[in-house]
Amino acid sequence: AQSVAQPEDQVNVAEGNPLTVKCTYSVSGNPYLFWYVQYPNRGLQFLLKYITGDNLVKGSYGFEAEFNKSQTSFHLKKPSALVSDSALYFCAVRVHSGNTPLVFGKGTRLSVIA
């Protein structure tokens, strides 16, 4: 079975500081890993993904994430947070093969304070 853990319900960071939103996963086989963002009263927007290749992947709005196979982690990072980054962030995983649906973490609410 696949699962995703986001250990923090809430992350607070000052504007301009670096931010990290944590994610660990469990799958049988090689994972596809994703980050999505949800702004208030909006659907989920795709941010970035790891499929294969370079462990550091870059995505939309200056976000990046690092795949760490030994630690089974895929933490989301941004060097300098903006107030507009405040939103709900979801990590998701599925197995490498097959058209299986994503399994989501519980979400982490990011609050960037001016």
Add this chain to the structure above:
Amino acid sequence: SAVISQKPSRDICQRGTSLTIQCQVDSQVTMMFWYRQQPGQSLTLIATANQGSEATYESGFVIDKFPISRPNLTFSTLTVSNMSPEDSSIYLCSVLTNRGDTQYFGPGTRLTVL
């Protein structure tokens, strides 16, 4: 990517009634999924909508309560039947493109049951 629209965007319904949610995609897609997001919670997969055959439901979800249709490769409907206040949620349509790695989401339907 894929552009996904959902109708209605929101509705307020009386208990015991049914609501059908429509999902339209701007291109043919391999897979379509329906998720539920209860207030302040993560996304839970309801079912995979299969074109030309019965949907595949996840544990805890049944066809009598959540009948799904998928008449072609760009359209699906989810019906929430005999609604109760516990069905109040955001219902999200999601698609897996033919390239097969990234899932995209519709804007969601916010349902309130009184």
